[in-house]
Amino acid sequence: MFLKTNSSQRNVIAFLIVCAIVVTSTTVGSAQEVQRVASLSKVESSRAAASKQNKYTFIMFWKDQDEATKAMWSSLQQNLANKKETTTFAAVNTNDPAEAKLVEEYGVSRAPMPLTLAIAPNGAVTGSFVKKINADYIQQSFVSPAKARCMLTLQSRKMVLLCVNQDGKSAMPQGVQNFKAIPCYKDIVEVVSVSAAESNESAFLQELEVPKQSNNTTVVFMAPPGVMVGMFNGNVTHQQLIAELQKAGKGCGVEGCKHCKE
Template sequence: MKRINLQTYRIVVLAFAAICLAPTASMQAQERSASQLATSPAVAAMQQAASEGKYLFVYFWKQNDEQTQSMRGVFNQATGQMADVAQAISVQISDSTNAAIVKQFGVSRAPMPLALAIAPNGAVTQGLPIKFSEQQLREAIVSPATATCMKAMQDRKLVLLCVKHQGDVNAFPGAHELTRDERFAASTQIVNIDPNDASEKTFLQSLKIDLSTNKGVMIVLSPPGNPVATFTEDATKDQIVERLTAASSSCCPGGQCGPGGQCGPDGQCEPGQQCCPGGNCAPATK
C-alpha cells in the first residue's frame, strides 16, 4: 500500500495539532490568538474551499528567490488546471498576518517553498517541500474514502476500513462494538466503502482487496497509514482486540515497521529500542 501519501513530508503529522497556548497563558493571549486565526486570509480561504467541497492548495514561501519563483510557476500552472475541484492561495510565512496559519500547520522551520494540499474535510493529502512537479500536485486529489482515512489517522486514530456491498446493516458487528466501547471509542473510527464505488477502485486495489467477492473484509490502518491487520466481516470485538494487541507487542525483524520503517513520533526509536507493528517502539530483543 502507498501509505496514503503520508510519508511525503512529516509536516502532515503536525497538520491538525490544535493551536494551544500553555496552561498558564492569559485569557487575553488566548483571545488574541483566536482573533488572529479568525482574521487570517488563509484560514478564510480554507473555510471557503471547504464550504464549496473543494481542496485548498497552499503555497508557503519565505524569500522570493529563484527556487521560490520556479516552484510558484509549477504550482500556479497545476492548480489553474484544477479550478473545478480546488482553490489555491500563496502564504509568505514571514508576514505577520499569516502567523496563525503558519503556527497551525507548524511550517515556520519547514524547508521552503512548501506546497500543501488540504481536502474539504481538513485532511492534508500532500506536503511537498522545495521541489515538486505538476503531477505530484495533481495526485494530491484523492478519493473521498482515502481523505476520510487520512483525516482519521492525522487525528491519531486507528481506522477500521470496512469494505462490503451496501445494504447489509448487520455487517462488521465486532467493529461497531469496538467503537462503542469507551476504552476504544476515542481512538478508533469506522470508514465504510462499497466496492462498487468506481471512485474508490484505485484505493481498494492498493490494499489488494478482491473486488469481485461478496464477502466483507475489514482492514485496520494505523498512523501514518500502515495496514496492521485484516479481518473477515464476522470478526468479534475480542478477536479484533486480541490481534491488535499482539501486533503492537511483537517486534518486526531488524526493527523495521512496514514500508519505509516508520516508527515513533519522530520516525525512529530511542537507543536500545526497536520498531514494532503499528509504529510503536519497544525494548530491543537480544
C-alpha cells in the same frame, strides 16, 4: 479471520500519511463560531470558503523569494489555472505574523522551503511537496472521499476501521461494533464504510489490496502514524482486533494500543 498481507500492503499505509500533521477539531457554539470566523486570517478564510465549495486548497509556504520559490509558485499557477472549479491556491510567508496560526497548525516553521501542501475539502492533507511540484504531483493529491476521510482520521491521531462491502448496504460487522463500543476505544477510532462497487473508490481499494469479488465484508484496520494493523473478513471479533492492535505495540501512535483495557 485475519487476511494475510504482504510487505507492500503494510507499507501502503505510509502513503496515507503524507506529513506529520495533527489536525484538531472542536465543536463550538454559534457565538463562538462567529468569533472564530471573524478571527480567521486571509488564507484561513480562503481555505474555509474552498471547503464549503468542495474545493481543494493548495498552500505554498515560503521564507525566501529564491529561484525555487518562484519556480514552485509559477508551476502552481500554471497547473491550477484550468482547475478553478475544483481548487484554490495561496502563498504564505512563514514569517508573516498574520498567518502564524496557520504555520503552527501545519507545523511547517522548520520545514524545508518552499513547501506546498494539498488540502482536501474535509481538511485532510493529501499532498506534501518540497522544492518542486508538477502536474503529476498535483493530480496525485486528488483522492476519493473515503481515502480523504481515512487520511484525516489518521492525521488526527485516531484509528480507522475501514469496512468494505459489495453493495453498500451491509450492516457493520458485529466485531467492529463491539470494538467501537469499548469505552476507551470509542473516541479514538472511526468506522468508515465504503462500497466496493463505487468506481471512484476503486483506486484506493486497489492500493490497499482489498480482495476483489469478496462476498464478505473486508475490514481494514489502520492506526497512526502509519500502521497497517491488519486486514480481516467480516467475521472478525473484537478480541481479534484488540489482539492485533496490541501486537502493533510502539508502532501505533495511539496510547490505547498498549494500555486500553476492555
